[in-house]
Amino acid sequence: MNTPLLISIEHLTRHYGELTAVNAVSFDLKRGEVLGFLGPNGAGKSTTMQMITGNLAPSAGKISISGIDLLDQPKLAKAEIGYLPEQPPIYKELTADEYLRFCAKINGIQRTAQASAVDKVVERCGLGDVRSRLISNLSKGYQQRVGIAQAIIHTPSIVILDEPTVGLDPIQIREIRKLIRELGKEHSVILSTHILPEVQMTCDRVQIINKGQLVYSDSIDSLNQSMQATTLLVQFENPPADEALAAIENVKQVDRLADNRFRINFTTSPAKQIAIEAVNNNWGLLELSPEQKTLEQIFVEITSSEHNIEQQTEAEDAA
Amino acid sequence: MNIFTIAARELRSLFLSPLAWSVLGVVQFIFAYIFLAQLNTFIQVQPQLANLENAPGATELIATPLFATSAIIFMLVIPLITMRVIAGERANNSLTLLFSAPLSMTEIILGKFFGVLGFLICMAVLLAAMPLSLGFSGTLDYGLLFSAWLGLLLLVASFTAIGVYMSSLTQQPVVAAISTFGILLMLWILDWSSDKVSDPNATGALEYLSILRHFEAMAKGLFSSADLMYFIIISASFLILSIRRLDGDRLQR
Numbered sequence: 001m002n003t004p005l006l007i008s009i010e011h012l013t014r015h016y017g018e019l020t021a022v023n024a025v026s027f028d029l030k031r032g033e034v035l036g037f038l039g040p041n042g043a044g045k046s047t048t049m050q051m052i053t054g055n056l057a058p059s060a061g062k063i064s065i066s067g068i069d070l071l072d073q074p075k076l077a078k079a080e081i082g083y084l085p086e087q088p089p090i091y092k093e094l095t096a097d098e099y100l101r102f103c104a105k106i107n108g109i110q111r112t113a114q115a116s117a118v119d120k121v122v123e124r125c126g127l128g129d130v131r132s133r134l135i136s137n138l139s140k141g142y143q144q145r146v147g148i149a150q151a152i153i154h155t156p157s158i159v160i161l162d163e164p165t166v167g168l169d170p171i172q173i174r175e176i177r178k179l180i181r182e183l184g185k186e187h188s189v190i191l192s193t194h195i196l197p198e199v200q201m202t203c204d205r206v207q208i209i210n211k212g213q214l215v216y217s218d219s220i221d222s223l224n225q226s227m228q229a230t231t232l233l234v235q236f237e238n239p240p241a242d243e244a245l246a247a248i249e250n251v252k253q254v255d256r257l258a259d260n261r262f263r264i265n266f267t268t269s270p271a272k273q274i275a276i277e278a279v280n281n282n283w284g285l286l287e288l289s290p291e292q293k294t295l296e297q298i299f300v301e302i303t304s305s306e307h308n309i310e311q312q313t314e315a316e317d318a319a
Numbered sequence: 320m321n322i323f324t325i326a327a328r329e330l331r332s333l334f335l336s337p338l339a340w341s342v343l344g345v346v347q348f349i350f351a352y353i354f355l356a357q358l359n360t361f362i363q364v365q366p367q368l369a370n371l372e373n374a375p376g377a378t379e380l381i382a383t384p385l386f387a388t389s390a391i392i393f394m395l396v397i398p399l400i401t402m403r404v405i406a407g408e409r410a411n412n413s414l415t416l417l418f419s420a421p422l423s424m425t426e427i428i429l430g431k432f433f434g435v436l437g438f439l440i441c442m443a444v445l446l447a448a449m450p451l452s453l454g455f456s457g458t459l460d461y462g463l464l465f466s467a468w469l470g471l472l473l474l475v476a477s478f479t480a481i482g483v484y485m486s487s488l489t490q491q492p493v494v495a496a497i498s499t500f501g502i503l504l505m506l507w508i509l510d511w512s513s514d515k516v517s518d519p520n521a522t523g524a525l526e527y528l529s530i531l532r533h534f535e536a537m538a539k540g541l542f543s544s545a546d547l548m549y550f551i552i553i554s555a556s557f558l559i560l561s562i563r564r565l566d567g568d569r570l571q572r
Contacts, residue, residue: 055418057569075421082419089416091328093335105324106420150416 012061036203088147092136107154141172237284325430401482402496470537473550480557
């Protein structure tokens with residue numbers, strides 16, 4: 001508990017031939033933190049995770065896990081990590097129980113503690129009903145859970161999940177997200193995904209990677225703050241003239257949309273005043289809702305502005 | 320310990336797959352047929368042998384040819400058993416499990432090697448049981464039998480190491496199987512193009528490399544450390560190559 005930083009990554013780089021999949025990415029992960037790793041397809045999310053888990057050697061850079069250098073002492077460092085890749089690494093010819101028992105063994109759990117370790121993850125991941133069935137006969141959702149169970153069986157301090165909810169039905173997705181939230185209480189979690197609400201729901205901190213470079217890194221609270229509403233959407237049965245709306249206090253700009261709808265830009269919300277005016281003048285208020293900037297919009301704004309970053313780096317290079 | 324865990328898992332998966340059982344069944348049937356054919360020949364020539372001074376015994380006339388023929392069958396079967404040890408896991412994405420666990424590449428490769436070897440030893444034990452059953456009704460040359468069987472095991476171990484290496488090279492088990500078979504056959508027939516055609520006792524480099532030469536000596540009961548070293552070197556070098564290859568999966572290409 002003396003080192004608050006569980007993972008510290010410095011200038012991680014990986015080339016595939018000509019292609020630079022990950023370019024000088026640096027970040028830290030603190031104990032008990034759930035980190036969302038976002039990015040479009042092919043941004044370098046999986047490559048980064050493979051490097052952190054020791055499945056790929058970085059071309060350059062340094063990874064240290066609980067203060068242990070992954071490249072110098074891979075066995076010690078790997079014992080601290082549980083990893084669920086995109087495709088759960090399961091042996092379909094084994095039963096869930098046999099498989100988890102094998103995972104317990106290769107992760108160096110004491111012989112006497114193996115059975116209880118398996119029981120514990122079976123319970124946590126809700127596998128009780130299917131533990132004696134062949135993994136090949138389980139549904140995708142259950143296979144995914146077996147994959148998660150495998151990642152946490154040795155109670156690692158860091159759990160790394162690569163797109164854990166891909167291909168699941170909505171109920172399964174909710175359950176897996178709940179499980180991830182629970183994991184965040186005891187373990188630090190890195191969650192890679194391209195599903196944005198998932199990050200909003202489960203993570204403490206968000207990082208966005210695009211074309212191999214880290215383009216955004218902030219806590220989920222400040223992300224929510226930057227998504228604060230600055231517009232209102234209103235709809236009237238008997239719409240007033242634009243000027244009448246613009247005359248209301250705090251309204252900056254009024255845009256007329258289809259179906260008697262208006263978008264109102266404001267500084268501090270004029271919702272109350274609009275409602276009062278609407279009743280007094282019999283406009284027939286049908287809808288009045290703050291418009292939130294979605295994470296999607298922020299995501300698109302950040303990932304599509306990469307030429308800004310290039311300019312920045314050029315400027316840095318020049319300096 | 321970790322090596323044993325991986326080997327046990329490998330062996331278990333083998334026995335859970337229909338491939339292993341069908342191989343075991345078919346091969347055992349063929350072994351039995353060859354054994355019976357040899358036994359039959361022996362019974363036919365037995366009256367003439369009685370007149371010979373220093374006549375070859377049952378072990379020489381039944382066990383040695385049985386083991387020699389079974390070596391060819393092992394050559395056909397081992398590529399099928401080793402093909403998926405690494406290539407299959409790679410295609411299945413389950414190799415990540417081993418890579419992410421605190422295991423060294425050496426442990427992974429040796430675990431796989433001993434797992435497959437365990438299965439093949441089961442086959443070899445069943446094979447040895449056939450000539451041994453003759454011990455109930457006659458006398459056998461156990462020294463010769465053991466030497467020939469040990470030769471067969473060493474041969475099987477070398478074949479397996481080659482199979483594991485070929486499997487570590489690719490993602491498709493079938494490619495691994497075909498290339499393993501190619502190498503094994505090549506090692507087998509290596510001395511065909513040499514002087515052996517004119518001089519059966521030639522000792523050129525090709526003869527030395529040919530796996531058949533070394534196995535034949537042991538099958539005849541001639542146990543020499545040179546042959547033993549040959550098999551150990553072949554097995555060890557291909558296992559080391561596999562470890563390096565698996566390590567290369569992570570590294571920059």
